[in-house]
Amino acid sequence: MAVAGSSQRASSQFLKRLRSSLPWYPFIIINALVFVLFNLIPWFSMFRYSVLKTDLLSTREFVGLDHFVRMFADAKLHKAMLNTAWFTLMYIPLLVVASLGVAILVNRPLRGMKAFRAVYFLPNITSVAVLALIFRRFLSPRPDGPLNFLIGLVGIPPQKWLIDVYQAMPSIVGISLWEAFGYFMVIWLAGLQAIPNELYDAAKVDGANGWRLHRYVTIPLLRPTAAFIIVIATIGALQVFGSIFILTGGGPVNATTTVVYQIYNEAFNFGRFGYASALSILFFAMILIIALIQSRYLRFGDDVY
């Protein structure tokens, strides 16, 4: 009898919990459906297809872990990984320095600062297509092309830019910097403005000024912001694709083929969707590991994240 009573109590509690839960599900049902269709199912299919050899049309055969073994001997993939690292190593330091420098410049109580900030942000609102349309023309290898003309003014001979094996990637870096520095300037500004003025006043009383003020107050207090910027900029840099796809198509001679571009190539140019899925797993793991190492090493402050 007692057992029946408690199970009755449990079932009435169950009903009560159910009744209080049910009205909430409609609020999250659309989110959940979108998540299942566009994230969860693709996530599982990524693993499933990584062990299949398929072009999505006629071929479809189980190959086990062959794709992962093949990665070790895939010279094009290794080149793409080196290119991605090369891009990131050039891009991140330049981006951090440029965006911080500009942020310090505009973070002053001078007239017209808001207008300057808005103007610096302009490149960031453009799509990669607009960016590519403009810079394909600006980086023209012609001697009278815009950039070649400008460097000619200081006596540098015309360069080939995007069609030169050694200059193509630095050119892409330059374009990416132009596009992104305004965005990171805004994040730096948020960090700068969170530093209390009293600290600067105190440092001035202690005799610090100019560069030393930045060295001993600004930079240490910006550490969490810096960590955040480096991590998200790196995650973005590792995924660079659009500008390369439109401007160089991975060339010349694979000089700008990045990992994402190579995944695109394998899937959509060679129809190797299985191998591309395996590469996607590798790429996902790469980003995750790099981001984890960075956030550990850079040590976020408690107030960030």
Add this chain to the structure above:
Amino acid sequence: MSVSETSSESVEKPNIIRETIIYILMAAVAITTVGPFLIMLSVSLTQNIRFITFPIELVPTPITLENFQTLFARTDALRWLFNSVYVAVISTLGGVLTSSMAGYAFARGNFWGKNVIFMLFLGILIMPDTALIVPQFVVLSRLGLVNTYTALIGPWFASIFGTFLLRQAYLSIPRDYDDAATIDGANLWQNWWHVLMPQVVPTMATLAVLRFMGNWNSFFYPMIVTSKSDMRTLTVGLGTVARSGGDAGLDMAGAVLGFLPTLIVFVLMQRYIIRGISLSGVKG
């Protein structure tokens, strides 16, 4: 605060040389960001221009709209523009509304699976979306959804970041509002729509602007899920223009067409964009 601000101003004010140097530096940076857009506009209005060559006349003679006429005649640019507006508007409205709903549920609700779902959502937030592009295409092509608006809009119809953002906004509203509304007989939907949502409109506006810009400028995903020209968005279509090697006038007309809508949104909604970046930047 105001005292220390005036004191730092009074320190910097007498230094006219330093101020001048700062303005010169800032102007130089400004020229590099605005210059290309001015030249873009100028070339788009120039007659028969195959290449951009320096030195350049910033005001072309005569000013012509021929390049735009050619663009609309030779490419599907008008159709791309329509697609982009349609996709961006539906995506933005849908994404903001579902984020508002889910944010409300995660802030106020007490339901089975709440924490598990919340952790799953957090998991997606850290996933780089380019890593998922190939499997997304595989799934969509098996469902026969390639070249459909469903594919273009679908992933944008919910926003994990937006859900977190709005959850925070709802959490900052005192429970007293909910209690009062319940006493007045409001159900959950009425409480959400009439009582709480009006108080998070600024956050929703911020999210809307970020989503609109993000959707308008997105390239990789919409390129992958569309193969027919008439289903492309403007950004994807202009990418094909950039690769096709037409003349400079046509290219810059395309660039102006792609740039203007984002410029208008930026000018009108600048405050919200900056707020959104600061929010995502500082809070992660």
